[in-house]
Amino acid sequence: MTLTINRTYPIDITKAAVSHxxxxxxDELQFGKVFTDHxxxxxxxxxxxxxxxxxxxxxxxxxxATSALHYGQAVFEGMKAFKTTDGRPMLFRPDANLxxxxxxxxRMAMPEIPEELFMDALHSLVRLDQDWIPDTEDGSLYIRxxxxxxxxxxxxxxxxxxxxxxxxxxxxxYYAKPVRVYMQQEFIRAFPGGTGGVxxxxxxxxxxxxxMHARKMGFDQMLWIDGVxxxxxxxxxxxxxxxxxxxxxITIPTTEGTILKGITRDSxxxxxxxxxxxxxxxxxxxxxxxxxxxxxxxxxxxGTGTAATVAxxxxxxxxxxxxxxxxxEDRKVSNWLKKELWSLxxxxxxxxxxxxxxx
Ligand SMILES: Cc1ncc(COP(=O)(O)O)c(C=O)c1O
Numbered sequence: 001m002t003l004t005i006n007r008t009y010p011i012d013i014t015k016a017a018v019s020h021x022x023x024x025x026x027d028e029l030q031f032g033k034v035f036t037d038h039x040x041x042x043x044x045x046x047x048x049x050x051x052x053x054x055x056x057x058x059x060x061x062x063x064x065a066t067s068a069l070h071y072g073q074a075v076f077e078g079m080k081a082f083k084t085t086d087g088r089p090m091l092f093r094p095d096a097n098l099x100x101x102x103x104x105x106x107r108m109a110m111p112e113i114p115e116e117l118f119m120d121a122l123h124s125l126v127r128l129d130q131d132w133i134p135d136t137e138d139g140s141l142y143i144r145x146x147x148x149x150x151x152x153x154x155x156x157x158x159x160x161x162x163x164x165x166x167x168x169x170x171x172x173x174y175y176a177k178p179v180r181v182y183m184q185q186e187f188i189r190a191f192p193g194g195t196g197g198v199x200x201x202x203x204x205x206x207x208x209x210x211x212m213h214a215r216k217m218g219f220d221q222m223l224w225i226d227g228v229x230x231x232x233x234x235x236x237x238x239x240x241x242x243x244x245x246x247x248x249x250i251t252i253p254t255t256e257g258t259i260l261k262g263i264t265r266d267s268x269x270x271x272x273x274x275x276x277x278x279x280x281x282x283x284x285x286x287x288x289x290x291x292x293x294x295x296x297x298x299x300x301x302x303g304t305g306t307a308a309t310v311a312x313x314x315x316x317x318x319x320x321x322x323x324x325x326x327x328x329e330d331r332k333v334s335n336w337l338k339k340e341l342w343s344l345x346x347x348x349x350x351x352x353x354x355x356x357x358x359x
Contacts, residue, residue: 016056036129044162063152073149074201075104084347104198109158178314182219188227196258239303240265264304302334
């Protein structure tokens with residue numbers, strides 16, 4: 001069946017003949033490996049977004065000279081839809097993801113996505129695939145919007161044509177255990193003036209080799225250190241980092257442009273500040289972190305991100321030492337944040353911030 005929504009960016013909708021939802025075991029979802037029935041696709045041609053379509057999920061055919069594959073003009077987002085306990089499908093802060101996507105597009109010389117196009121595409125796609133939003137305790141629908149350069153051209157110049165795509169994955173909990181992170185000073189993720197502050201695909205490509213080494217040593221993720229002083233914490237692979245030293249909750253400032261402005265980070269900061277926690281946005285050095293651990297003042301450390309929400313850090317590795325953090329059940333801040341965000345997303349706590357958007 002083909003339907004057209006008549007707006008500035010009309011979307012042709014072709015529904016899948018058969019849903020494959022009944023073949024999926026929602027109790028054993030592996031993150032990022034299961035995909036819903038449909039996807040959204042649009043093209044940027046002659047200076048405007050066109051060919052907007054929702055269709056059955058399928059491979060994208062590309063010319064071998066597609067410029068994103070060679071020169072990395074590609075950006076993406078990660079966001080989630082949840083089902084409240086009374087069964088309403090809701091998006092969490094989609095306006096914040098759109099703002100960040102457009103910030104990424106501007107930095108990478110790519111066209112911005114108009115709000116109407118983004119919201120129509122997102123709502124139409126998630127509405128169509130809403131049965132895929134797990135209503136399990138930890139389940140949600142992970143949504144991946146992305147934009148990439150499509151000129152068939154060999155040579156360094158900004159592309160004139162682009163594709164904007166959205167697909168979705170039903171997901172469960174990201175980390176089953178506290179995260180083991182590793183700090184080192186040799187490989188650097190982001191520098192001032194670079195692209196660390198936006199979600200450019202290449203930022204992640206450059207982290208794979210150090211990450212592979214850290215995984216061989218038994219760690220889950222890198223805790224990146226800055227490339228100017230080689231001493232200041234930046235962020236974890238796909239999460240911002242928070243530490244609690246004494247009674248102060250500290251997270252790293254994003255003003256240098258080297259750290260992604262996490263939407264979960266911002267949500268946690270607002271919740272903490274509005275509920276009387278002592279909060280600081282400031283740099284933390286490796287020495288301060290290790291000193292706080294040695295003197296028993298490092299009470300909590302956790303990562304925040306869309307995929308993992310609030311993930312307690314179990315161990316911080318540095319050189320040949322492992323610094324083990326207090327048991328998860330003793331963590332006041334991360335446990336409180338996790339519960340607050342969960343209650344909000346499940347509709348069990350009033351949405352005083354207007355973060356949840358009904359589909
Ligand atoms: C590098 C990096 N830092 C932090 C985050 C957390 O951002 P958010 O809370 O918006 O998911 C992400 C995930 O998007 C990320 O990729």
